[in-house]
Amino acid sequence: MDLSQYAELFLAESREHLSACNQLLLAWERKPASLEPVGGLFRAVHTVKGMAATMGYAAVTDLAHRTENLLDHLRRGAHPATDELLQLLFRARDALEQAVELSVRGRERDLDLSAITAELDRAAARAGGKAGRAAAAREPPPPPIEALAAPGRLVQVVLRAEAPLKGGRALLLLKRAQALGAVHAVSPPPAAFEAEDFDGRLAFRLESAAPADQIRERLRATGDVESVTLPEEEERRAAAPAAAAGAAVEPARSRHLRVDLRRLDGLMDLIGELVTARGRLNELAAERRDPAIDDVTIQISRLTADLQAEIIQARMTPVWQVFDRFPRLVRDLARQLGKQVAFRVEGKEIELDRAILDELGDPLMHLLRNAVDHGIEPPAERRRRGKNPEAEIVLTALRERSSVAISVTDDGRGIDRATILERARRDGLVDPHAEALTDDQLLRVLARPGFSTADAVTNVSGRGVGIDVAVTRLRALGGSIEIRSQPGKGTTFVLRLPVTLAIVRALIASVGRERYALPLTYVAETVELGAAPTTTVEGREAIVLRDRVVPLVYLRQLLGVAGDAPPPRRPIIVLEMGDRRSGVVVDGMLGQQEIVVKGFDAPQGTLPVFSGATIMGDGVPALILDAGGLV
Amino acid sequence: MSHTVLVCDDAIFMRTMISDILAQAGFEVVGEAETGVQAVERYKQLKPDLVTMDIVMPDMGGIDAVREIVKHDPDAKILMCSAMGQQALVVEAIQAGAKDFVVKPFQPSRVLEAVQRVLG
Numbered sequence: 065m066d067l068s069q070y071a072e073l074f075l076a077e078s079r080e081h082l083s084a085c086n087q088l089l090l091a092w093e094r095k096p097a098s099l100e101p102v103g104g105l106f107r108a109v110h111t112v113k114g115m116a117a118t119m120g121y122a123a124v125t126d127l128a129h130r131t132e133n134l135l136d137h138l139r140r141g142a143h144p145a146t147d148e149l150l151q152l153l154f155r156a157r158d159a160l161e162q163a164v165e166l167s168v169r170g171r172e173r174d175l176d177l178s179a180i181t182a183e184l185d186r187a188a189a190r191a192g193g194k195a196g197r198a199a200a201a202r203e204p205p206p207p208p209i210e211a212l213a214a215p216g217r218l219v220q221v222v223l224r225a226e227a228p229l230k231g232g233r234a235l236l237l238l239k240r241a242q243a244l245g246a247v248h249a250v251s252p253p254p255a256a257f258e259a260e261d262f263d264g265r266l267a268f269r270l271e272s273a274a275p276a277d278q279i280r281e282r283l284r285a286t287g288d289v290e291s292v293t294l295p296e297e298e299e300r301r302a303a304a305p306a307a308a309a310g311a312a313v314e315p316a317r318s319r320h321l322r323v324d325l326r327r328l329d330g331l332m333d334l335i336g337e338l339v340t341a342r343g344r345l346n347e348l349a350a351e352r353r354d355p356a357i358d359d360v361t362i363q364i365s366r367l368t369a370d371l372q373a374e375i376i377q378a379r380m381t382p383v384w385q386v387f388d389r390f391p392r393l394v395r396d397l398a399r400q401l402g403k404q405v406a407f408r409v410e411g412k413e414i415e416l417d418r419a420i421l422d423e424l425g426d427p428l429m430h431l432l433r434n435a436v437d438h439g440i441e442p443p444a445e446r447r448r449r450g451k452n453p454e455a456e457i458v459l460t461a462l463r464e465r466s467s468v469a470i471s472v473t474d475d476g477r478g479i480d481r482a483t484i485l486e487r488a489r490r491d492g493l494v495d496p497h498a499e500a501l502t503d504d505q506l507l508r509v510l511a512r513p514g515f516s517t518a519d520a521v522t523n524v525s526g527r528g529v530g531i532d533v534a535v536t537r538l539r540a541l542g543g544s545i546e547i548r549s550q551p552g553k554g555t556t557f558v559l560r561l562p563v564t565l566a567i568v569r570a571l572i573a574s575v576g577r578e579r580y581a582l583p584l585t586y587v588a589e590t591v592e593l594g595a596a597p598t599t600t601v602e603g604r605e606a607i608v609l610r611d612r613v614v615p616l617v618y619l620r621q622l623l624g625v626a627g628d629a630p631p632p633r634r635p636i637i638v639l640e641m642g643d644r645r646s647g648v649v650v651d652g653m654l655g656q657q658e659i660v661v662k663g664f665d666a667p668q669g670t671l672p673v674f675s676g677a678t679i680m681g682d683g684v685p686a687l688i689l690d691a692g693g694l695v
Numbered sequence: 696m697s698h699t700v701l702v703c704d705d706a707i708f709m710r711t712m713i714s715d716i717l718a719q720a721g722f723e724v725v726g727e728a729e730t731g732v733q734a735v736e737r738y739k740q741l742k743p744d745l746v747t748m749d750i751v752m753p754d755m756g757g758i759d760a761v762r763e764i765v766k767h768d769p770d771a772k773i774l775m776c777s778a779m780g781q782q783a784l785v786v787e788a789i790q791a792g793a794k795d796f797v798v799k800p801f802q803p804s805r806v807l808e809a810v811q812r813v814l815g
Contacts, residue, residue: 228798229777232785236795258783287795287812382800411708413800462708 071168073322074119078164081108085157086392089150093395096145103261105153106135112160121167123175124160130184131156137191152187154392156180216248216271219279220293223264227288230264231257237286238268244279245272264290325418328379332567335372336660339567340679342368343657347682372658376417376564383461383470384412386425390432394457397436404443404454405436411461416468417564420541424470424561427534431472431557432457439555440476449552451475467543467560467585475554479547484509504644507535507547534559542568542583542661542675544641544692560641570659570688571637572680573650576625579686581659581678582648586691588640593649594633607636607647614638614647617694622673641695648694661688698814699725701741703734703757704749704776709799713747713776716803717810731755735763738771745814746773748793750784758788765792772813776801 085108092101113128131153138149159180166174221237223230234257241247250268272279276294283292342365349361387409398405416424435457440446443453458473485501488494488509494501501509538545543561562568562585570581571590591609598607598616606615620630636647659678675690700722704710707729714724726741728734732755738746746764750757757775764771775788775796785796794813797806 229782229785229796231782232775232777232789232796235786235789239789258786260782262782285812285815287808384800 071119072324074115075164075168076322078112078115079161081112082157082161082164083388084108085160086154087388089153089157090391090395092145093150099139099142100260102135102139102143103259106132106139107261109135109160112164116164116167119167121163121172123172123177124163124167127156127160127163127177127181127184130181130188131160134184134188134191137188141191143191149187152183156184216246216269217276217295218267219270219283220267220291221265221283222290224288224290225264227264230288231259231262233286233288234262234264234266237266237283237289240282240286241268241270241279244274244282245270247271323378328375328418331375332379335368335375336567336662338368339372339658339660340683343680344682372567376567379418379564380415381418381421382413382415383421383424383468384409386421386428387412387459387461389425390428390459393429394432394436397433401437402442403436403440405440406454406456408456408458409460410458411463414461414463414468415563416561420543420561420564423537423541424559427537427559428459428470428472430534432459435472435474435476435555438476439474463563464560467562469558469560471556471558473554473556478551478553479506479510479549479555481506481549481551503547503549506549507545510547539672539675539690539692542585542690542692544695546641546643567658567660569656570678571656572654572686573619573635573637573648574652574654575619575623575650576627578623578625579654579680579684580619580650581686581688582637582639583688583691584656586639586641586695588638588645590653591636591638591647592633593636609638609645609647612645614645616647616649618649619689620649620651639691639695641691644695646695648689659686659688697721697723698744699723699741700745700747701726701728701734701737701743702747703728703731703737703752703760704747705729705752706749709749709776712801713806716801716806717747719803720807720810722810729753731757731760731763734760735767738764739767742768744772745810746771747776748773748788749776750778750781750788758784758791761788761791761793774809774813 085105088101088104088108092098092105095101109128109132113125113132116124116128134153134156137143143149159177163172163175163177166172219241221234223233223237227233235254238247238250238254248269248271250266252262252266256262270279274282279294280292283289345361345364349357391407391409394405394407397403440455440457441449441451446453446455456475458471460469460471460473462469462471481501484506485494485498488501488505489496489498494505494509498505535545538559538561541561543559546558546560547555548558549555562583569584571584571587573580573582591607593607598605599613600606601613601615604615606613608614616636619625630651634649634651635653636649637653638645638647659680661676662678673690673693674687675692676688677685678688680686700714700717702710702713702717702724704713704727710727710729714727718724722745725743726737728737729752731752734746734748734752734757735755748757748760752760755763761773761775764773769792771792773793775785775793776799777785777788777796778799788796795809797809
């Protein structure tokens, strides 16, 4: 059998399990006496071992086996976590990850795992010595003989492999069984349901007059039930032994399917073209005014919208898929730098388009590194300032209207505005007489390529690769970044991102003979130039809108559009990004429509106000304005 | 008539999400509670057809709230909202009288399946 086609699946799934191992090790470090993380680690490594063996990756299989062996001893002996054990297990996990990655690339030979396997074996031997005695006491007592001869029919139940908290489900199932009749000889005993490693298989005897079909139906209705086996079936199965062999344990046909992301991208592109064609169809239908064509047009519009919603949903991925690697990163960094950090993640289940999420890892990693390295103070300094020596860093995802806000907050020293102001003045980035930097100006200065205030270059951050990298990435995704910093109290970076990239609703505006698209995500409202009085604030023309000053940007001037004089009464599109607003003055407004965002390689020298391009219904391209560059 | 629901969770985010899932499926969310004590009070006051109950809440935990509510109304239909790894707590909640449970992160379809089981 050709296994290479499974390599990607193996890789993806192994990564998931190894990522889970990081979380579990961190959990164990927090609660050294807890047994749950060890059980989870054991299962994760066990799964990787099984998959690797199937793929024929001997090195991975061997390393996983030795790790699993140690974990098994730890689990049975109820060993508490020690620093030494954790370090070893973290290293074993990392080695496994490396082994998996190299094996998939056919570079298994490059691996040298002798040191780590020897260490694992030594640790297992030490743990095993202690475990021997403890294990005897923890062994469950053999089931009483009479249970085997208990009255009633033997009912065997297997819960779905993917069912969460199988113990809870098993208990609900027993309750349903009790409603049907008397339940005896439950195996494993219900006390086992509370254990995390209950595998979802149980058997009991049920004294009930109900027919087998009814029992099966009622029990299946508990939810997450893979199979319910009753004596009648046992007999029937006996006649067809081949079918019976795996029937009780074979996992159900999963309702999930792994799909290569490129397939989804391809599908998305096709739907994008369909959306464009639909726009053209709408225009043609409007010209013809034929009711029959109108009907079909409406139907096609609806179907396209549904199709689009489905595919976007299929691309949505919870942020934990990226966030889950950060606890380990923060922990390792904090150790390396001698800092104490409690790291929290909130809003893990918030979903984003896969393409956006994939791009988010690096900027977030950068911000977290900054927070640990520069943001928070060493424990002694924190103590001197009357702060908890253990600093707090929180990574939060929050769904806003049509965007997602992801923030990195630390309770450290805050950004030293005086130093940055001085640097900014020296580099001519701000007015030499400026007395203070606002949060906005601060960001603009920090986001300058290569700007760094780090006194020394550490191998963590401060290599002069400032947050400009993060800002650039985010802008390319149609997102924005914001800083809030208070001296002595800490710093928060907020990243705002559209939920999906591929298709967005946009306002189409005209300037001169060109059309421009403005994604609605950041459009607050539209007003008319001339309807509200304009003033001048800090040398910029602005309007006052409900007591707030909104500076104006004349797109015509900005883009250098020559030609006819613009109409005197013109629309202003008010953009809003976090707390910042600005009013973009255009010539005319052509309505709203869905646009398909295409990547856009701006030629050198292009104004940094475009985030992409799109094709309009008539086939003519239009540029997409980047709200981040205009606000 | 649509079923009424009381949503109990200390996180606004979770309450909003559960409320949205249920409202979209035609349920009427008649109240929210962010502590166990509030949950018991609101239950007595609103008599909802269904309660969704977070396990870990300040003040009085979800499991104690289940006990109190069941003491007051043995037919109360309570759906526990649990996180992965709370096996022992879920078992305890069911013993206390909860009728089913869902596990975070929530998938709307799974939440609605569980709700149907509880109400069915």
